[in-house]
Amino acid sequence: METKSILLVGVGGQGTILASKILTTGLMEAGYDVKMSEIHGMSQRGGSVSSQVRYGDQVFSPVIEKGAADIVVAFEQMEALRALEYLKADGALVVNTQKIDSMSVIVGDEQYPDDVLDEIGKHVQEKAIDATSIAQSLGNSKAANVVLLGTIIKAMGLEHIDWDKILEENIKARFVDLNKKALRAGMEAVS
Amino acid sequence: MKRLMTGDEAVARGAWEAGVRYASAYPGTPSTEILENLTTYEEIQAEWAPNEKTAMESAIGASIAGVRSMVSMKHVGMNVAADPMFTWAYMGVNGGNVIVTADEPGMYSSQNEQDNRNYAKAAKLAMFEPSDSQECLDMMKAAFDLSEEYDTPVILRMTTRICHSKSIVETGARKDVDIKDWAPNPAKYVCLPAMSRNMRVKMEERFAKLSAYSETSPYNRAEYTDGAKIGVIASGVCYFYGREVFGEDASYLKLGFTNPLPMQLIKDFCSKVDKVYILEENDPYIEEAVQRAGVSCEIFGKNIFPPYGEMTPDVIRKAAFGQTLDTIDFDRSKLIGRAPAFCAGCPHRGLFYRLGKRKDIMISGDIGCYTLGAGKPFKAMDTTVCMGASISLGHGAQRAFDMGDTGRRVVTVIGDSTFFHTGVNSLMNTVYNGTNTINIILDNRITGMTGHQDNPGTGFTAQGDPTTLIDMEELVRAIGVKHVKVIDPNDLRAVDKALDECLALDEPSVIITRWPCVLKKFSQADLDEFDDLFSTRDVVDPDKCIGCKKCLTVGCPALNYHAEEKKAFILPDQCVGCDVCEQVCPVGAIRKEVW
Numbered sequence: 069m070e071t072k073s074i075l076l077v078g079v080g081g082q083g084t085i086l087a088s089k090i091l092t093t094g095l096m097e098a099g100y101d102v103k104m105s106e107i108h109g110m111s112q113r114g115g116s117v118s119s120q121v122r123y124g125d126q127v128f129s130p131v132i133e134k135g136a137a138d139i140v141v142a143f144e145q146m147e148a149l150r151a152l153e154y155l156k157a158d159g160a161l162v163v164n165t166q167k168i169d170s171m172s173v174i175v176g177d178e179q180y181p182d183d184v185l186d187e188i189g190k191h192v193q194e195k196a197i198d199a200t201s202i203a204q205s206l207g208n209s210k211a212a213n214v215v216l217l218g219t220i221i222k223a224m225g226l227e228h229i230d231w232d233k234i235l236e237e238n239i240k241a242r243f244v245d246l247n248k249k250a251l252r253a254g255m256e257a258v259s
Numbered sequence: 260m261k262r263l264m265t266g267d268e269a270v271a272r273g274a275w276e277a278g279v280r281y282a283s284a285y286p287g288t289p290s291t292e293i294l295e296n297l298t299t300y301e302e303i304q305a306e307w308a309p310n311e312k313t314a315m316e317s318a319i320g321a322s323i324a325g326v327r328s329m330v331s332m333k334h335v336g337m338n339v340a341a342d343p344m345f346t347w348a349y350m351g352v353n354g355g356n357v358i359v360t361a362d363e364p365g366m367y368s369s370q371n372e373q374d375n376r377n378y379a380k381a382a383k384l385a386m387f388e389p390s391d392s393q394e395c396l397d398m399m400k401a402a403f404d405l406s407e408e409y410d411t412p413v414i415l416r417m418t419t420r421i422c423h424s425k426s427i428v429e430t431g432a433r434k435d436v437d438i439k440d441w442a443p444n445p446a447k448y449v450c451l452p453a454m455s456r457n458m459r460v461k462m463e464e465r466f467a468k469l470s471a472y473s474e475t476s477p478y479n480r481a482e483y484t485d486g487a488k489i490g491v492i493a494s495g496v497c498y499f500y501g502r503e504v505f506g507e508d509a510s511y512l513k514l515g516f517t518n519p520l521p522m523q524l525i526k527d528f529c530s531k532v533d534k535v536y537i538l539e540e541n542d543p544y545i546e547e548a549v550q551r552a553g554v555s556c557e558i559f560g561k562n563i564f565p566p567y568g569e570m571t572p573d574v575i576r577k578a579a580f581g582q583t584l585d586t587i588d589f590d591r592s593k594l595i596g597r598a599p600a601f602c603a604g605c606p607h608r609g610l611f612y613r614l615g616k617r618k619d620i621m622i623s624g625d626i627g628c629y630t631l632g633a634g635k636p637f638k639a640m641d642t643t644v645c646m647g648a649s650i651s652l653g654h655g656a657q658r659a660f661d662m663g664d665t666g667r668r669v670v671t672v673i674g675d676s677t678f679f680h681t682g683v684n685s686l687m688n689t690v691y692n693g694t695n696t697i698n699i700i701l702d703n704r705i706t707g708m709t710g711h712q713d714n715p716g717t718g719f720t721a722q723g724d725p726t727t728l729i730d731m732e733e734l735v736r737a738i739g740v741k742h743v744k745v746i747d748p749n750d751l752r753a754v755d756k757a758l759d760e761c762l763a764l765d766e767p768s769v770i771i772t773r774w775p776c777v778l779k780k781f782s783q784a785d786l787d788e789f790d791d792l793f794s795t796r797d798v799v800d801p802d803k804c805i806g807c808k809k810c811l812t813v814g815c816p817a818l819n820y821h822a823e824e825k826k827a828f829i830l831p832d833q834c835v836g837c838d839v840c841e842q843v844c845p846v847g848a849i850r851k852e853v854w
Contacts, residue, residue, distance in 0.1 A: 079597065096263050096427055103391075104263070105424040107367050113599035113628070114816050128502040130391075130424035133573040135584030146595055153586040171600040174818060175636045175811055178595045191587045 071124035078143030083213030088119035103130040211250035218254020269392040271296030273399025278436030281321035283314035286709035287333030288368040289422035290361035311336035325439035331359035355406035374541035386518035478515030490532030497538035529554035603817035604777035604835035615639035623653035627674040647681025676706035748772035795836030803848035
């Protein structure tokens with residue numbers, strides 16, 4: 069099969085790294101060749117973060133080129149816009165409706181535009197979901213990352229992988245049930 | 260067993276499988292996780308050293324005394340470690356020794372980019388360059404065997420993409436490597452000129468043998484495609500980038516053992532193609548060798564590819580074929596920046612907020628989270644060069660300002676771990692030569708930027724075991740600084756008072772700002788020393804808030820402004836009650852809440 073490319077973007081602290089860890093572990097156990105690339109270093113200090121995941125029969129480059137992502141999943145609105153150039157023309161975009169002000173907005177140098185989703189909508193048929201509220205309704209807003217992981221699984225047709233098992237092996241026991249529910253809620257949100 | 264591993268994890272695993280017993284490092288992105296992973300193997304004594312030179316020398320000692328040892332560092336760390344490394348190259352090993360350098364093309368978390376393959380060439384050391392995590396593991400094992408067989412330290416050169424990318428790795432068992440005997444051997448281990456001259460000759464003999472190894476190394480291999488007239492020569496992650504771009508249309512010469520380079524293999528490969536593309540990040544290291552080899556095919560290297568930044572597939576595609584993939588064009592004016600910032604509760608905030616208000620000073624900075632003090636809203640840093648430079652650069656600048664009779668004063672800022680790294684030497688220079696710089700050591704009780712590694716000032720080893728804590732205040736006084744103030748940086752009045760006092764002095768002074776990093780896992784000692792440690796929060800009283808936005812100027816991610824109501828508010832799940840904004844509010848609208 070042709071190599072598939074998944075780009076997860078967000079803001080440091082939103083849990084993109086855990087989501088991509090679960091994703092890549094599942095893909096490996098399903099028999100795919102997998103590569104993932106992350107840039108950390110400044111990630112805990114409110115900067116933009118991204119995880120690039122590629123899988124297929126044989127993956128060469130661990131990084132995704134601009135215009136080459138089959139799906140972009142953005143954990144935050146502005147990061148969705150920033151990542152738009154990575155998406156293939158016919159690629160899928162899932163965006164969490166959460167907005168996080170950057171320091172330039174807080175100190176008044178820039179304004180966070182109100183119409184980010186409108187701008188995205190002009191170019192792609194995005195799927196906007198409120199993953200934070202969905203996770204909150206399940207008991208903990210921190211599970212928003214796994215809700216968003218659920219959207220990837222559905223959109224990329226990866227339901228055949230035993231995600232419950234992967235969650236059990238990679239998440240603390242007391243959070244497993246919450247995250248199983250979050251994963252399903254994410255899958256339903258893009259059905 | 261198959262596992263997904265980062266390159267850093269795989270290097271640590273490879274070291275363990277190779278029977279390594281001793282490892283030392285100083286943290287530095289993207290190399291930090293190598294030693295962090297090594298601490299998880301009980302057979303390995305893995306240590307954080309105060310700096311890379313110390314780490315290198317300790318690994319040399321362990322090798323001489325008979326065990327397999329390694330040292331890992333980021334690219335600029337090798338500059339610090341270069342002094343022992345160049346002479347270590349003369350001596351050769353007893354137990355195998357590998358030096359890991361993690362370079363940063365693209366400078367994601369570094370002050371410069373430099374191609375450390377040049378160090379291997381200059382020091383005449385054998386070098387491997389892995390392309391993925393499996394090769395990180397395999398090459399570590401090969402490097403240790405090669406080190407002992409050829410009596411040489413070996414460099415493993417990684418880059419950020421290799422360190423921080425995950426790919427599937429087949430792991431194996433640990434090799435049982437006995438501790439070798441040690442016996443005095445001055446001809447090998449005492450680098451007096453008379454000895455070194457002999458060693459220097461032997462180095463050339465060794466290099467010739469390594470050249471022969473390079474020609475037949477399993478890590479240097481030609482992969483021919485039938486009928487292909489295009490050749491690609493690549494090392495590191497560029498090999499996979501090349502595969503991505505050139506696909507089945509090219510033949511490949513994959514170079515994994517790159518000092519000395521396999522010159523005959525390169526010539527043979529080039530004779531079979533019309534054009535050769537040389538894919539390597541930063542310097543034309545392979546390209547210069549190919550040029551010297553006098554091959555007849557057309558060579559494309561840095562004449563089309565950039566000598567800086569990453570050579571990702573898009574960069575290669577554009578340079579080689581003038582092509583870019585179709586991308587979605589959107590209104591870029593709607594993008595807002597998202598630069599990293601001090602965390603809510605960061606103990607650097609109060610200091611930089613007040614320091615940035617001072618006039619007629621130059622602020623000499625250093626390497627760490629606090630380098631973010633250079634940006635908005637603080638604008639409280641004028642220079643940053645390298646680890647430890649703040650204090651010594653500040654000394655020189657003060658000298659120059661004094662000559663010009665400007666009255667300008669120099670304030671230096673440096674972190675606790677950076678002070679122990681090389682700042683302590685710089686402070687000796689200031690005291691010995693005598694300028695009146697104000698030197699601020701930001702003691703947040705941990706090595707922050709790289710993700711919380713212990714250091715000589717924390718009281719814990721790399722494994723988290725209690726150890727002797729080096730008292731920074733006593734150390735500074737022992738060097739000869741008479742005026743030492745220890746303050747809480749969240750107390751703005753204390754910051755101002757300390758600065759006023761030190762600026763009035765005509766001799767060097769030190770201010771230690773002591774408050775732990777908000778992200779730190781607190782020790783019992785932290786909890787005992789610091790009252791109400793992040794167990795409170797601040798709230799804005801909307802009835803009192805006049806909407807002046809003064810509080811927002813402290814640059815805290817927990818603070819926000821409600822445009823319609825014209826009131827500031829604090830995000831309760833982010834605030835940890837450092838009270839800096841509370842002290843800035845002109846109308847007393849912010850108050851402390853205890854949970």
